[in-house]
Amino acid sequence: MPRQFHSTIEEPEKAYLVGVQRTGARDGWRGESSLDELALLARTAGAQVVGTTLQRLDAPNPATYVGKGKVDEIKSRRNTDGYTMVVLDDELSPSQQTHLEDAFGVKVLDRTALILDIFAMRARTREGRLQVELAQSEYLLPRLKGQWSHLERLGGRSGSPGAIGVRGPGETQIETDRRLVRKKITKLKEEIERVRQQRxxxxxxxxxxxxxxxxxxGYTNAGxxxxxxxxxxxxxxxxxxxxxxxxxxxxxxxxxxxxxPAxxxxxxxxxxxxPTQLVAAFRATLEELADASLLLHVVDITHPDAALQSQTVxxxxxxxxxxxxxxxxxxxxVDQIADADGRTPNSLEELSAFQGALTANIPGAVLISAERRWGLELLKQRLLEELAVHS
Ligand SMILES: Nc1nc2c(ncn2[C@@H]2O[C@H](COP(=O)(O)OP(=O)(O)OP(=O)(O)O)[C@@H](O)[C@H]2O)c(=O)[nH]1
Ligand SMILES: [Mg+2]
Known part of the structure; x- marks a missing residue:
């Protein structure tokens, strides 16, 4: 067969990111940090971030997530920033998404869809793919707008899953779509259950x-x-x-x-x-945690939001x-912890003066650099001790 060459140069999607900072939020996450993280997610998914905006609100607007003025502002940004999609930093209701797509005239994604997209890119094993597909189908079901394009995405390479012959009498397109997705969800759940039993x-x-x-x-990217x-x-x-x-x-x-050995x-x-769909879909994977004798929580201590990330975990x-x-x-x-002059340490011993301050909030925590292989002997010793206490 002759080899075919495809251009690998594709215009990346230009994403405009939108967040809401709840004025009364108790979880401590600042809207800015969350938006920074959304930008990382967007880049991981292959998009180029062309602009961001944050609005302070008591609560997201039920119809349009952000307020009316903000919607107009974002709309006018399309000429200056040339975005090809808008990404919102929370899970949108299906009607919020529709409203915003109508207002902006481009594709509107939410944080959940972006994370699902990255998971779909990353899934390598059959089990991983099944779990992602289930999460995607659960997410898609309430959002079906009766368009075949949605199902094509679901059906993958083979295109739309046979429309002919499955349509019942008097059924509208959207009912048929929903029925197909529900059937798919049932089938995926059965397959995942088999995987779970094997596990x-x-x-x-x-x-x-x-x-x-x-x-x-640990939090994603902790090491x-x-x-x-x-x-x-x-x-x-x-x-x-x-x-x-x-x-x-x-x-x-x-x-x-x-x-x-361990x-x-x-x-x-x-x-x-x-996304809740993800947690539910990844039950088989997460059961690994339930059966573990011990959880080793890895924290990136150099991240500005390390404490919040740790709480989230x-x-x-x-x-x-x-x-x-x-x-x-x-x-x-810890190899990246800089002193007042911006100098990073050359060994774990140089950090011993800070040991107390760094572990103050988490007594018993072990300082390591996975990359430089620092602190691993002490870590293994502490793991042995903990296992001995709890066995
Ligand atoms: N400087 C430094 N970088 C590190 C260290 N450990 C990990 N990294 C870097 O942090 C990034 C994330 O590391 P991973 O090991 O992929 O993180 P992870 O927790 O497995 O991330 P996910 O699988 O995405 O959840 C990589 O660029 C690593 O090179 C460390 O001790 N020091
Ligand atoms: Mg990893």
Missing amino acids: SLYRRRRQREGVPVIALV KSTLMRALTRDSDVFVQDQLFATLDPLTRRIYLDDAH LLTDTVGFIQKL EQTLADLGLSDKPRLTALNK
């Missing part, structure tokens, strides 16, 4: 072997996979300065000391405003019913 069989076998399982958890790589010396582990580099759990055997599992990272673990799991916290990337 639990495998986990039970592991348990019989008596080797403790340590699961890495979980880098730590996995450092502890296993396995260069196959995928590390990337992008959000949600890891999607599928990966388990490897490590030795905490000569006599103590299994280390790398997992998907958490993020604030994690703890809250997500609580939502998953995992508050009581034994855990150890590793404060990562």
